[in-house]
Amino acid sequence: MPAMAGVFVDATSVNRRVTETAVGATEAGADVTRFAAEVKPGWDIGGNANGGYLMAIAGRAMAEAVGRPPVTLTAHYLRPAPAGPCDIEVTTVRSGRRFATATATLTMASGQVLALLGTFGDQTPGGPSRTTEAPVVLPDYDDCELPPPSTDGPVPEMFRRLAVRIRPGDEGFRAGNPSGRAEIRGWFAFADGELIDAIGLLLVADAFPPPIFNTDLPAAWVPTVELTVHVRGVPEPGPLRCWFRTRFIHDGLLDEEGEIWDSTGKLVAQSRQLALYPRPPV
Amino acid sequence: MPAMAGVFVDATSVNRRVTETAVGATEAGADVTRFAAEVKPGWDIGGNANGGYLMAIAGRAMAEAVGRPPVTLTAHYLRPAPAGPCDIEVTTVRSGRRFATATATLTMASGQVLALLGTFGDQTPGGPSRTTEAPVVLPDYDDCELPPPSTDGPVPEMFRRLAVRIRPGDEGFRAGNPSGRAEIRGWFAFADGELIDAIGLLLVADAFPPPIFNTDLPAAWVPTVELTVHVRGVPEPGPLRCWFRTRFIHDGLLDEEGEIWDSTGKLVAQSRQLALYPRPPV
Numbered sequence: 001m002p003a004m005a006g007v008f009v010d011a012t013s014v015n016r017r018v019t020e021t022a023v024g025a026t027e028a029g030a031d032v033t034r035f036a037a038e039v040k041p042g043w044d045i046g047g048n049a050n051g052g053y054l055m056a057i058a059g060r061a062m063a064e065a066v067g068r069p070p071v072t073l074t075a076h077y078l079r080p081a082p083a084g085p086c087d088i089e090v091t092t093v094r095s096g097r098r099f100a101t102a103t104a105t106l107t108m109a110s111g112q113v114l115a116l117l118g119t120f121g122d123q124t125p126g127g128p129s130r131t132t133e134a135p136v137v138l139p140d141y142d143d144c145e146l147p148p149p150s151t152d153g154p155v156p157e158m159f160r161r162l163a164v165r166i167r168p169g170d171e172g173f174r175a176g177n178p179s180g181r182a183e184i185r186g187w188f189a190f191a192d193g194e195l196i197d198a199i200g201l202l203l204v205a206d207a208f209p210p211p212i213f214n215t216d217l218p219a220a221w222v223p224t225v226e227l228t229v230h231v232r233g234v235p236e237p238g239p240l241r242c243w244f245r246t247r248f249i250h251d252g253l254l255d256e257e258g259e260i261w262d263s264t265g266k267l268v269a270q271s272r273q274l275a276l277y278p279r280p281p282v
Numbered sequence: 283m284p285a286m287a288g289v290f291v292d293a294t295s296v297n298r299r300v301t302e303t304a305v306g307a308t309e310a311g312a313d314v315t316r317f318a319a320e321v322k323p324g325w326d327i328g329g330n331a332n333g334g335y336l337m338a339i340a341g342r343a344m345a346e347a348v349g350r351p352p353v354t355l356t357a358h359y360l361r362p363a364p365a366g367p368c369d370i371e372v373t374t375v376r377s378g379r380r381f382a383t384a385t386a387t388l389t390m391a392s393g394q395v396l397a398l399l400g401t402f403g404d405q406t407p408g409g410p411s412r413t414t415e416a417p418v419v420l421p422d423y424d425d426c427e428l429p430p431p432s433t434d435g436p437v438p439e440m441f442r443r444l445a446v447r448i449r450p451g452d453e454g455f456r457a458g459n460p461s462g463r464a465e466i467r468g469w470f471a472f473a474d475g476e477l478i479d480a481i482g483l484l485l486v487a488d489a490f491p492p493p494i495f496n497t498d499l500p501a502a503w504v505p506t507v508e509l510t511v512h513v514r515g516v517p518e519p520g521p522l523r524c525w526f527r528t529r530f531i532h533d534g535l536l537d538e539e540g541e542i543w544d545s546t547g548k549l550v551a552q553s554r555q556l557a558l559y560p561r562p563p564v
Contacts, residue, residue: 072358074356078375094394094397099507103385112375119507123535124534125533126561127558127559128559129532130497130531131531182412182414225354225401228508248514250548251406251407251409252407253407255512
């Protein structure tokens with residue numbers, strides 16, 4: 001685990017995740033650090049980069065600026081992000097003994113894409129633990145299903161990079177048979193078997209199809225307004241057990257909450273987002 | 283509802299909530315608006331102002347700066363807040379047709395107390411609704427119990443201003459008989475019967491005793507690291523049904539999530555926070 005915990009600040013690492021979310025400091029002041037990075041192609045659905053992928057880029061810059069891994073990070077999504085260069089400006093708000101808090105913006109040619117606020121530090125600072133909830137129960141990885149689209153249409157490049165598998169019973173939406181429950185459970189891994197660190201968890205938090213695909217609502221990719229991820233630990237090696245669900249769909253806004261456990265059964269992240277159900281064209 | 287929806291921007295209103303969380307603009311620029319306000323006495327536990335109360339003050343300033351009510355607001359807590367004057371600086375990040383996004387800081391004599399990031403706009407923008415979860419079931423308001431302390435020690439002033447009532451069965455921690463489940467369900471109202479608007483909901487989200495009081499852990503007030511509130515609508519008149527629970531206590535950090543329904547059974551807010559269990563003195 002010590003080796004993994006270092007990955008997130010190791011910008012020289014050649015592993016894929018650091019390649020894909022690499023950031024380079026261009027200017028470092030007392031409180032403000034600027035980074036240059038690139039929203040790489042192949043992390044989009046329909047031309048707009050995935051929200052978790054964008055959060056991972058910005059979260060890496062923030063973690064490097066304050067020198068600590070993320071504990072709780074919130075991103076608000078301001079406009080779509082095509083592939084291309086971006087700038088990240090990180091402002092350290094407070095750097096204390098236990099935690100550091102920072103704000104950030106991620107800006108592309110089209111304007112500001114993300115606004116972020118996060119607290120960084122030790123995800124396991126020491127103190128009591130009480131476990132009352134078991135990890136989500138899943139069939140073996142190989143007995144789970146590929147995410148959509150299954151056969152018709154090209155598989156988005158993003159789903160070739162990830163090795164997401166969906167629990168049988170939660171994948172019916174792929175064939176027009178939604179389960180009727182707005183939840184999707186399954187496994188997350190990188191296709192190349194790469195280890196998942198604290199920055200990778202930010203991507204995992206938004207990597208599954210929207211749980212509302214399993215309702216009777218017409219399937220539509222729902223733009224995220226805000227995503228908050230609590231990173232509760234660095235995963236041990238192996239695919240992650242994930243459970244995403246939407247509980248409250250109201251007047252065009254909906255929540256999505258997620259839990260992510262590692263191979264040892266430890267909760268490593270919780271997420272919650274508020275998203276917008278697109279109004280039908282008139 | 284239209285009349286209530288206006289309360290949050292009516293700084294001239296004489297109702298208690300606006301008195302207690304009033305903000306006055308001192309400087310308005312193109313993107314930055316500054317406000318003066320006061321953390322009033324009587325909203326503290328042990329000398330530190332309640333986190334929801336602080337979020338309500340800052341949230342009001344942000345809502346006034348962008349001219350819209352909160353939809354999703356995140357606050358990170360940087361240091362304790364005694365009663366006293368404070369300054370709030372709001373920076374509008376983006377003001378679009380549907381939503382406006384802003385960051386803010388709340389600063390007191392001791393330094394910066396809060397960092398915030400929120401999106402403001404219409405909580406019910408229109409679109410599909412699907413209700414699968416019913417409001418939490420509670421006995422009648424008058425059949426529920428007062429929050430702690432019950433008989434020993436003075437009742438904190440805050441609990442005299444609020445009319446919180448706890449579901450029988452969830453109140454055993456008051457007498458040293460915790461239920462064993464980290465949850466507290468109950469009613470929320472203001473003691474003077476005042477209506478609860480979108481700003482008031484920010485206070486409600488942190489107004490109950492910590493659910494971990496119902497575990498076997500020694501009762502300790504847990505400082506909030508980060509609190510995110512999704513405001514899903516303006517409540518109809520009447521006490522609110524509330525459900526707060528902690529599911530993951532790990533190595534000294536714990537989550538707390540909440541749901542708040544109005545008298546018509548509509549979900550009006552969801553909350554989630556990450557808090558720190560204090561290390562025992564050595």
